[in-house]
Amino acid sequence: AQRVTQPEKLLSVFKGAPVELKCNYSYSGSPELFWYVQYSRQRLQLLLRHISRESIKGFTADLNKGETSFHLKKPFAQEEDSAMYYCALRGPHPGYSTLTFGKGTMLLVSP
Amino acid sequence: NAGVTQTPKFQVLKTGQSMTLQCAQDMNHEYMSWYRQDPGMGLRLIHYSVGAGITDQGEVPNGYNVSRSTTEDFPLRLLSAAPSQTSVYFCASSYGGSSGNTIYFGEGSWLTVV
Numbered sequence: 001a002q003r004v005t006q007p008e009k010l011l012s013v014f015k016g017a018p019v020e021l022k023c024n025y026s027y028s029g030s031p032e033l034f035w036y037v038q039y040s041r042q043r044l045q046l047l048l049r050h051i052s053r054e055s056i057k058g059f060t061a062d063l064n065k066g067e068t069s070f071h072l073k074k075p076f077a078q079e080e081d082s083a084m085y086y087c088a089l090r091g092p093h094p095g096y097s098t099l100t101f102g103k104g105t106m107l108l109v110s111p
Numbered sequence: 112n113a114g115v116t117q118t119p120k121f122q123v124l125k126t127g128q129s130m131t132l133q134c135a136q137d138m139n140h141e142y143m144s145w146y147r148q149d150p151g152m153g154l155r156l157i158h159y160s161v162g163a164g165i166t167d168q169g170e171v172p173n174g175y176n177v178s179r180s181t182t183e184d185f186p187l188r189l190l191s192a193a194p195s196q197t198s199v200y201f202c203a204s205s206y207g208g209s210s211g212n213t214i215y216f217g218e219g220s221w222l223t224v225v
Binding site: 004006009032041042043044046051086088090093094095096097098099100101102103104 | 141142146154155159203218221
């Protein structure tokens with residue numbers, strides 16, 4: 001069965017420090033991975049997906065198939081980055097229409 | 112273009128009551144799904160649908176019913192609410208059929224069962 005692991009429940013950093021949110025996955029085929037962000041009591045927002053290789057709000061993530069990882073990185077954290085971050089893997093249900101989520105990492109950026 | 116619309120946004124229920132969370136999308140998406148979000152558990156799939164008249168169970172289906180009579184609507188029914196169903200519920204939709212399709216989420220429904 002496919003699985004997404006986010007080992008850190010909470011990551012606390014100071015403003016201006018680098019950030020790395022870890023995500024590892026287990027999947028037998030060619031994975032499609034995403035990062036979603038949720039600000040306090042708001043909807044899930046797609047932050048980025050690996051196939052587009054975009055950089056959104058200064059965040060980047062690279063798929064490493066050898067290490068089965070998709071870590072989210074930002075060189076200089078901002079206070080407004082404080083939020084819950086979810087890593088997700090497309091599948092396993094028909095039509096590629098569902099996602100398997102990790103348990104999430106809360107990022108707190110202090111001034 | 113409204114996207115995925117969920118109602119209500121907030122609801123408080125008493126144990127044993129029943130209710131329906133509504134989800135509607137106006138993008139003519141075949142595929143729709145319901146997730147629940149709990150602290151420390153992430154989002155888990157409750158039920159999904161691959162088209163009108165076709166539904167199936169996800170990871171945590173117990174205590175929930177769904178139906179898909181139209182392409183646009185995918186309501187989630189709580190048959191007899193329990194405190195363990197206190198959660199945030201998200202509806203999602205997509206065209207599906209191949210990887211790369213965007214999955215759209217609603218704004219969420221915050222449910223408290225007392």
